[in-house]
Amino acid sequence: MAEISMKVNGRAVTAEVEDRTLLVHFLREHQGLTGTHVGCDTSQCGACVVHVDGKAVKSCTMLAAQASGAQVLTIEGLADGGELHPVQAAFREHHGLQCGFCTPGMIMAAVDMIRRHPGGLDEKTVRAELEGNLCRCTGYHNIVKAVLAAAEAMAGQKAKAA
Amino acid sequence: MYQTTYHRAASLEEAAKLLAQADDGKFLAGGQTLIPTMKQRLAAPSDLIDLRHIPELKGITINGSDMRIGAGTTHAEVxxxxxxAALCPAICRLAAHIGDPHVRHMGTIGGSIANNDPAADYPAAVLALGATVETSKRTIAADDFFTGLFGTALEEDEIVTAVSFSAPEKAGYAKFPNPASRYALVGVFVARRPEGVRVAVSGAGEDGAFRASALEDALARSFDPAALDGISLPSTGLMSDIHASAEYRAHLIAVMAKRAVKAAIG
Structure with missing residues (x-):
């Protein structure tokens, strides 16, 4: 068994888990954070994307023990109290989902994508950057629209703050 | 995944010691191949020795025209x-197209070359750049490092610590990704230096990445895509599988080589 401790959505957690426990199973089964999904379980689909130390990773392809000592952010930790994160708001506004299964991973990937492109995003970049996230409903159009709108909204917020 | 025991090494010495103590241990870098392989029960190491927290493996150093990439450097960092990018933009472009953004945040150059997957991108670059692989025990020339499918010159307890190379005059990489997995069906890295041109191919060889001497000779005469017009490569020694026949891969090598040269001369 592995003794692990990490910060999940800002809250310090400590646990004893089997060494082979994947981060996604730790989050879902031990922490009850079922917003992070297991889609393909073969590192393809991106439904399990969370942030580890500020970077998007596939939590089905990382052991919980590997993440010990890290800061983990899941979809549950994104909203600021009752107020949706701008990416969440944009997905709602632009109908960037149908069944919703891929949405948590899409949103976590989008937040990371926007962070890595402070100069802004265009459609081609967004489509290329969504390489690691599969959606079987939407055909991606509204997801791309939502990401672009969120990037613009967040740049606007930043400009206002500065 | 079968049971395993996780260890986190703080130094190269500790990592080697932990491996020696393990029944059937394996070093774990970014884990983007090893963890999926363990999940499929195709690998079942008794112990995993995590190398991600060893300071000696971190960082990129530039010294004049010499580059040294620590083995623990992620694809995203490269x-x-x-x-x-200023000295060898082709290596950055190669790294930017491995897997997907999330995989690139975890996967490392050291892990990639130590695993030597026949469809990985980095082995072609390391070969074509004539890089030196630094390890916990010695330095190994790229031409001696890759020894076949998933095979390297590494000893059981030897750890890749860095990849170093000097800036080529021109370099380029082009790959034809498998439409589903995005692994290289064929990837070709070309590098020109005053002493000659090196061309290495990933994704196609039955024994992993290899140098294509016919292409090297043609490009040494003229470093231009047109120098490869009409060239036809034998399909012997190339992989044939559900994704592509050996003949198709042979054809793709010439096409990707042309694109790589075009990218190099930009």
Whole structure:
């Protein structure tokens, strides 16, 4: 068994888990954070994307023990109290989902994508950057629209703050 | 996944010691191949020795025209490094197209070359750049490092610590990704130096990445895509599988080589 401790959505957690426990199973089964999904379980689909130390990773392809000592952010930790994160708001506004299964991973990937492109995003970049996230409903159009709108909204917020 | 025991090494010495103590241990870098392989029960190491927290494996150093990439450097870090981009933009572009953004945040150059997957991108670059592989025990020339499918010159307890190379005059990489997995069906890296041209191919060889001497000779005469017009490569020694026949891969090598040269001369 592995003794692990990490910060999940800002809250310090400590646990004893089997060494082979994947981060996604730790989050879902031990922490009850079922917003992070297991889609393909073969590192393809991106439904399990969370942030580890500020970077998007596939939590089905990382052991919980590997993440010990890290800061983990899941979809549950994104909203600021009752107020949706701008990416969440944009997905709602632009109908960037149908069944919703891929949405948590899409949103976590989008937040990371926007962070890595402070100069802004265009459609081609967004489509290329969504390489690691599969959606079987939407055909991606509204997801791309939502990401672009969120990037613009967040740049606007930043400009206002500065 | 079968049971395993996780260890986190703080130094190269500790990592080697932990491996020696393990029944059937394996070093774990970014884990983007090893963890999926364990999940499929195709690998079942008794112990995993995590190398991600060893300071000696971190960082990129630029010294004049010499580059040294620590083995623990992620694909995302290589892709975004301004110093590397100034001296050898092809290595950044290669790193930027491995897997997907999430995989690139975890996967490392050391892990990639130590695993030597026949469809991985980095082995072609390391071969074509004539890089030196630094390990916990010695330095190994690229031409001696890759020894076949998933095979390397590494000893059981030897750890890749860095990859170093000097700036080529021109370099380029082009790959034809498998439409589903995005692994290289064929990837070709070309590098020109005053002493000659080196061309290495990933994704196609039955024994992993290899140098294509016919292409090297043609490009040494003229470093231009047109120098490869009409060239036809034998399909012997190339992989044939559900994704592509050996003949198709042979054809793709010439096509990708032309694109790589075009990218190199930009």
């Amino acid at each position: 892709a975004a490094h301004a110093g590397l």
